[in-house]
Amino acid sequence: MQLVIGTKKWSTWSMRPWLALRRASLPFEEVLVELRQENNMSEAAIRKHSPSGLVPCLKDGDLVVVDSLAICEYAAEKAPQLWPRDPAARALARSAAAEMHSGFASLRGECPMALDVEPRPVDISPATQANVRRIVSLWTGMLDRFGGPFLAGDWSIADAFYTPVASRFRTYGIRLSDYGDDGRCGEYSARLLEQPEFLEWEAASK
Numbered sequence: 001m002q003l004v005i006g007t008k009k010w011s012t013w014s015m016r017p018w019l020a021l022r023r024a025s026l027p028f029e030e031v032l033v034e035l036r037q038e039n040n041m042s043e044a045a046i047r048k049h050s051p052s053g054l055v056p057c058l059k060d061g062d063l064v065v066v067d068s069l070a071i072c073e074y075a076a077e078k079a080p081q082l083w084p085r086d087p088a089a090r091a092l093a094r095s096a097a098a099e100m101h102s103g104f105a106s107l108r109g110e111c112p113m114a115l116d117v118e119p120r121p122v123d124i125s126p127a128t129q130a131n132v133r134r135i136v137s138l139w140t141g142m143l144d145r146f147g148g149p150f151l152a153g154d155w156s157i158a159d160a161f162y163t164p165v166a167s168r169f170r171t172y173g174i175r176l177s178d179y180g181d182d183g184r185c186g187e188y189s190a191r192l193l194e195q196p197e198f199l200e201w202e203a204a205s206k
């Protein structure tokens with residue numbers, strides 16, 4: 001398999017399936033496209049691989065799968081442990097991943113992932129505050145229900161989807177205790193950033 005990804009310090013969508021493939025020890029070749037090149041050169045480079053014009057994109061023989069969530073689902077076909085075995089846990093893990101995939105636009109726009117930026121606290125808008133409050137509530141509910149250490153117990157694709165969120169919280173100095181966290185979300189967020197797959201991605205981004 002080949003996974004086409006964008007610049008590691010910025011590309012959150014690329015990071016998610018990359019983490020899932022690595023976590024499951026599925027072998028793949030990485031193809032890196034530099035984002036934000038001048039004269040639309042990034043788009044031209046991406047389009048050589050990805051019909052959507054976006055990364056990530058996974059190639060497996062003549063199969064081309066675009067979109068981070070679809071790629072993670074394809075990985076889970078090969079490595080079912082990427083989702084919880086229990087149907088209820090799997091449903092909630094999928095729900096959490098889907099909510100991230102289609103939501104939290106304000107947080108994503110206002111606090112882009114920037115792994116090269118020194119962490120410093122910033123003021124965030126009411127819309128982004130509402131996103132953070134919802135994430136704290138979602139994480140607390142899942143950590144309560146499944147007892148951690150990850151959202152649905154063992155590490156799953158849901159955790160891949162929230163790893164870039166954890167990096168944003170760190171970079172922009174967002175204190176989860178200001179948004180209703182009793183401490184467990186902060187610990188979970190830090191745990192995501194201690195996982196070997198994230199550390200490998202982060203080191204490569206530098």
Ligand SMILES: N[C@@H](CCC(=O)N[C@@H](CS)C(=O)NCC(=O)O)C(=O)O
Nearest residue numbers: 011012013035042054055056067068
């Ligand atoms: N919904 C898509 C979003 C993919 C996306 O927006 N990718 C960005 C990079 S993170 C991209 O390819 N942008 C094109 C560019 O920067 O030239 C997914 O989940 O994969």
